[in-house]
Amino acid sequence: MKAIWNDAVIAQSDDTVIVEGNHYFPESSLNRDYVTFSNHHTMCAWKGQASYYSLLVNGEMNTDAAWYYPDPKPEADNIKGRVAFWKGVKIEP
DSSP states (O other): OEEEETTEEEEEOSOOEEETTEEEEEGGGBOTTSEEEEEEEEEETTTEEEEEEEEEETTEEEEEEEEEOSSOOGGGGGGTTEEEEOTTOEEEO
């Protein structure tokens, strides 16, 4: 699977975990050239607190377009160390 935004491959892996329709990519599969800091956090009742990354590709910023759970609750342990995408990031085989 590939996560693509602004014609750039943000992440690519044959090992994704699907939760609630979202592909979670291994954090090691991220192309760090395009990933930048975000201070944003949200809370999920069963997964825990999510942290976010923004994407910067060809001078364009996609704020908070990736999220991950640094310390997920036990029932979401299968997504620890993984990142998912939204905000126009395409997930393709």
